[in-house]
Amino acid sequence: MAPIHKIAVVQLHPKPLQIEQNFNKAAEYIRSAATQKAELVVLPEYHLTNWVPKKEGFLEACGEWETYLKKYQDLAKECNICIVPGTIVERHREAEKDEDKLLNVAYFIDSHGQILGRYVKKNLWGNIERDHLTSSSRDPHEVFDTPLGKVGLLVCWDIAFPEAFRELIAQGAQLIVCPTFWTLNDCSKLGLGINPTAEALFLDSILTARCFENTCAIAFANAGGPPGRGYAGISQICMPYSGAVARLGGCGEGMAVAEVDYHVLEDAEQNYQVRADLARADWHYDYRHNKDDGGEDTSQDKSKL
Template sequence: MATYKVAVIQLHCKPLQIEQNFSKAASFVRAAAAQGAQLAVLPEYHLTNWVPKDEKFLPLCDQWETYLAKYQELAKELGICIVPGTIVERHRDAVKEEDRLLNVSYFIDHRGEILGKYIKKNLWQGTEREHLTSSGRDVHDVFDTPLGKVGILVCWDLAFPEAFRELICQGAKIIIIPSFWTLQDCSPAGLARNPSSEALFLDSTLTTRAFENTCAILFANAGGPPGKGYAGVSQVTLPYVGPVARLGSAAEGMCVVDLDMSVVEDAEQNYRIREDLARHDWHYDYRHSAKERL
């Protein structure tokens, strides 16, 4: 199996500073390409941060095509695939005559071509559900890329094993997860028990998902100054070994690692998860309504 050089980039996303944030992200992508990386992954909301109630936020969401094109140009110039975290897009629903905000992640290949996109499905219970439109019951798509079959999830999607299963059943071997996950996403009760609870959640769940789906996971989280509630822990995680590389603090940084996909194949030979999922008599099925469960 192939070995790919990949980079996960942990950025401090300054609120509303879209051009400044893009320039910093581009400098990290350039550094990754200079080290031979074939893929660079950025965090969720890295262009604008998540401040939907600020009056300056929505106009920035109208610039999504401009910055998507900038990343396409950068990918083509450097010959590197890029997943530019997520970009919040404002679209007009002509039928309902109202605006919709979508949180979108793209896979751009080394020629600057868009190979696929994903709209965040599982929205956080706080302000995301108030402002964003979910992809709802749309199928999780898998993309054919220079690194093989890839699926994209975003942040809180990590908490739902069903999302991974849907991608794995379509043949995904690499799952990419841009995120804006902070320590403050925990409740006061949880923080009182463990101030680093969310970092524990991330480390535990990323390793578990890699094992239970025999896949590689590229997790790029937002970072920031110490003591400001950023979780960090961006990492590349595999079954058997857990994190191959991990940013141990919340500070900005980048991991560039050799992703040996033979580890994924060895794990599948052992656990045979995909083999079970492909059986015609597989005994688990998911239902979405009380009526269907009866």
């Protein structure tokens, strides 16, 4: 009998650099999720600091990451609930270069307060992030054994890359957890002129597609905020066949809770045979890169494709 797990995704408005205030609000939602018997609660990306890397005090705030990671470990143990505390930006001093390195990190903390998984965001959003953050680059995506089965962690713009999902699915991931800070203003001027909510359409479409094409569940927690400020919200829990089984309809703060029936994932796999194909020795997609480490073009002749 496949298990059923209850999951909560929290949509918060991260007040810029108001770390303690943001943590206290997150803790309230976590305690509420625990009272509703949720086994896992997921917070948004940048939920402690917001994304204000040029603002005075941001670096200092990122230096407190260990303090707040420990607070979430204690809270998980207190509430007997697993927590993915969105992402926490970590400040690390590189003495040999005499400079700071910032990592955008998601953790999976179990209900005993133990860290079962850690993931550094790989796909950074343009120069907005690349000018400040260090990517996990070519480090492989990892799957973690958790009380909710095999879990993979992705962050925000990672979901635009099917390769990230495929790498996790090939390792048996059943649930993909994705903390996010995705706004409507991430669209271009042309796109906004065509559809002011184009990014919401992007998110709804891609999350549903990823569930179907990977026979997995997704817990997606996005930042929210006041209307008219560009926050997209629409945090949701998605499954094959159904799409969103729980979804926050707007950009306001709130929490969505849903039961995720892993029997549905098993049935979807039996129907679509995605994982079975990925596991075949003669599987024809090797995820070739266009260039090798030396910069030489090793791609196929595109005129033949």
